[in-house]
Amino acid sequence: MTTTSVPATSTAPITRTRPRPSVRARLSQPRIRGWVFLLPLIVVNAVVVIVPSLFAVYYSFTDWSGIGPATFTGLTNYRDLLADDEFLNGLWHNIIWTLFFLVVPMTMGLFGAYALTRITRFRLLFRVLFFIPYIVASVVNASIWESILNTQSGLGHVLGINPLGDPDLALWSVMGVNNWAWWGFLVVVFLAAMQGVNPSLYEAAKLDGAGPVRQFFSVTLPGIRPTFAFLGLMTIIWSFLAFDYVYVMTQGGPAGSTDLLSTLLYRDAFTNLSAGYASAVGVVMALISTAVVIVYLVIRKVKDWEI
Amino acid sequence: MSITTSATTVAPSGATHAGPRARRATAGTRAGIPTYVVLTCLAIFSVGPIVLFFFNAVKTQQDYGHSSLGLPGSWQWGNFSAAWTRANMTAGIVNSLVIVVGTAAITCVVAGFAAYALARLRVRGGSAFMTLLLVTSSLPAQMFLVPLFYAWAKAGLYDTRLGLVIIYVGLFSPFATLLLRSFMLTLPREFEEAARIDGAGELSVLFRIVLPNSLPGLLTVALVTGLSAYNEFLFAVTFIQNADLLPLSTTFFSFQQGFSQDYTLVSAAGFIMIAPMLILFLALQRRFIDGLSSSGLGGT
Numbered sequence: 001m002t003t004t005s006v007p008a009t010s011t012a013p014i015t016r017t018r019p020r021p022s023v024r025a026r027l028s029q030p031r032i033r034g035w036v037f038l039l040p041l042i043v044v045n046a047v048v049v050i051v052p053s054l055f056a057v058y059y060s061f062t063d064w065s066g067i068g069p070a071t072f073t074g075l076t077n078y079r080d081l082l083a084d085d086e087f088l089n090g091l092w093h094n095i096i097w098t099l100f101f102l103v104v105p106m107t108m109g110l111f112g113a114y115a116l117t118r119i120t121r122f123r124l125l126f127r128v129l130f131f132i133p134y135i136v137a138s139v140v141n142a143s144i145w146e147s148i149l150n151t152q153s154g155l156g157h158v159l160g161i162n163p164l165g166d167p168d169l170a171l172w173s174v175m176g177v178n179n180w181a182w183w184g185f186l187v188v189v190f191l192a193a194m195q196g197v198n199p200s201l202y203e204a205a206k207l208d209g210a211g212p213v214r215q216f217f218s219v220t221l222p223g224i225r226p227t228f229a230f231l232g233l234m235t236i237i238w239s240f241l242a243f244d245y246v247y248v249m250t251q252g253g254p255a256g257s258t259d260l261l262s263t264l265l266y267r268d269a270f271t272n273l274s275a276g277y278a279s280a281v282g283v284v285m286a287l288i289s290t291a292v293v294i295v296y297l298v299i300r301k302v303k304d305w306e307i
Numbered sequence: 308m309s310i311t312t313s314a315t316t317v318a319p320s321g322a323t324h325a326g327p328r329a330r331r332a333t334a335g336t337r338a339g340i341p342t343y344v345v346l347t348c349l350a351i352f353s354v355g356p357i358v359l360f361f362f363n364a365v366k367t368q369q370d371y372g373h374s375s376l377g378l379p380g381s382w383q384w385g386n387f388s389a390a391w392t393r394a395n396m397t398a399g400i401v402n403s404l405v406i407v408v409g410t411a412a413i414t415c416v417v418a419g420f421a422a423y424a425l426a427r428l429r430v431r432g433g434s435a436f437m438t439l440l441l442v443t444s445s446l447p448a449q450m451f452l453v454p455l456f457y458a459w460a461k462a463g464l465y466d467t468r469l470g471l472v473i474i475y476v477g478l479f480s481p482f483a484t485l486l487l488r489s490f491m492l493t494l495p496r497e498f499e500e501a502a503r504i505d506g507a508g509e510l511s512v513l514f515r516i517v518l519p520n521s522l523p524g525l526l527t528v529a530l531v532t533g534l535s536a537y538n539e540f541l542f543a544v545t546f547i548q549n550a551d552l553l554p555l556s557t558t559f560f561s562f563q564q565g566f567s568q569d570y571t572l573v574s575a576a577g578f579i580m581i582a583p584m585l586i587l588f589l590a591l592q593r594r595f596i597d598g599l600s601s602s603g604l605g606g607t
């Protein structure tokens with residue numbers, strides 16, 4: 001990479017005039033030294049992420065309660081998962097969640113960003129305003145919408161519905177709130193990508209008589225395809241990790257209508273004291289995101305994309 | 308993968324200065340009033356709920372009970388001080404400050420060392436290592452949450468601020484490393500080479516030359532990790548139970564769970580929590596937006 005090519009050109013004239021001192025030669029064992037500089041990162045990442053993840057894989061094959069010894073039970077947890085209605089219910093909600101986030105925020109983000117590329121004034125102002133909900137803590141965002149949606153004095157009262165208490169509506173309400181906090185982030189990322197598209201392509205399209213919509217589909221969208229694909233991938237991965245809004249707003253209720261794999265796992269681990277079973281849920285979640293990443297990498301390889 | 312996003316997002320945003328302005332002459336004629344109307348509606352959709360939240364924070368309880376969607380009849384500024392004391396927010400702010408500053412500082416050090424190695428020292432297997440970082444940072448937190456919880460309980464780190472800081476550093480430093488690395492790659496090498504020829508070791512090159520020149524990158528990392536630590540909920544609610552050690556996110560959450568009958572005070576407490584970040588964001592919005600949009604942090 002650049003690390004190897006740049007010094008060769010930039011230092012060569014200098015080093016040739018003055019030979020390196022022998023102390024330097026002893027000290028410069030770059031390969032070893034590099035890893036010494038990486039050590040703090042490796043240690044903290046191993047302690048917090050990698051080792052506990054490996055333990056999770058191990059515990060997923062046991063009946064561990066979280067306290068005391070764990071007995072190896074083989075694939076029992078995984079077999080139980082397949083027959084567990086709560087698990088299948090959570091998985092189904094995660095799939096709905098993923099589809100919703102692939103469609104609604106992506107559309108809003110693309111639309112917002114494209115509209116911003118076509119205006120001259122207040123672009124930065126709109127960018128900031130759209131982005132604000134993203135920097136507000138999820139607990140507070142949840143609370144903001146609980147008071148807006150409430151059935152005594154809010155939208156629930158005005159419209160005569162119970163957005164968070166009706167099993168048919170609750171999941172959609174929570175997804176809507178999470179989308180409200182999320183789509184502005186996509187605007188910003190898409191906007192940055194769209195500003196990298198060669199302007200002469202738009203000029204050419206205009207000369208061919210393409211209107212704004214046609215330009216979007218023929219110039220903008222192909223131009224930002226790497227970003228689009230990447231955000232689609234991350235949307236799928238993140239959709240399987242969604243937790244905060246459900247946990248704060250509905251705790252998975254009413255009647256499991258907003259339960260996700262993450263909230264199910266949390267309940268299994270810390271309320272039902274079935275840490276082994278919860279670990280199995282976690283491993284399934286990890287397998288899903290790994291599979292998504294692999295599919296993405298394969299497509300990228302086949303289609304020869306840059307990112 | 309974050310490397311590639313930073314390549315697609317950070318780089319063009321640097322070009323915003325020249326690109327769009329150069330295009331303005333032609334672009335300006337394309338969009339008209341309808342575009343502005345739609346964008347304004349979307350802006351109201353984004354910010355309106357936060358404004359309503361502020362209105363609810365200064366309402367009387369009857370006022371709120373009448374409608375949570377309108378202007379307050381009278382402005383109850385006392386709600387803020389009442390919420391402050393009843394939600395135990397002094398402790399919350401102190402704890403959040405300790406956790407945020409600790410996380411941001413340690414992440415900068417850990418990521419500074421690692422980014423320097425990946426940007427400047429020839430590390431055998433460096434690119435494989437970065438791929439590994441990306442893989443570990445896309446693992447679902449819920450998977451390692453449970454073993455980590457019981458490990459922290461054993462190690463005496465459960466229910467301590469230090470324990471939470473270590474977790475945040477572990478979660479955020481891979482992204483911080485990749486962001487800092489791409490920043491360091493843009494720095495000129497001449498000064499470093501000169502210092503090396505004068506016999507400076509790698510540590511003094513790092514501390515005397517590279518890190519001072521990387522201050523903008525470090526500031527971005529500090530802001531992004533600080534914001535993420537401030538807003539983080541899952542680990543905070545799992546790893547801190549002691550009411551005196553709760554950071555603001557869980558201070559607010561437990562206040563809301565206990566006081567849900569008085570939503571004006573809950574709103575006031577929530578507004579107190581988000582106010583510092585709103586101010587910081589508005590003051591440093593470009594750096595925040597560029598840093599956050601190049602990150603894979605905080606998906607939900």
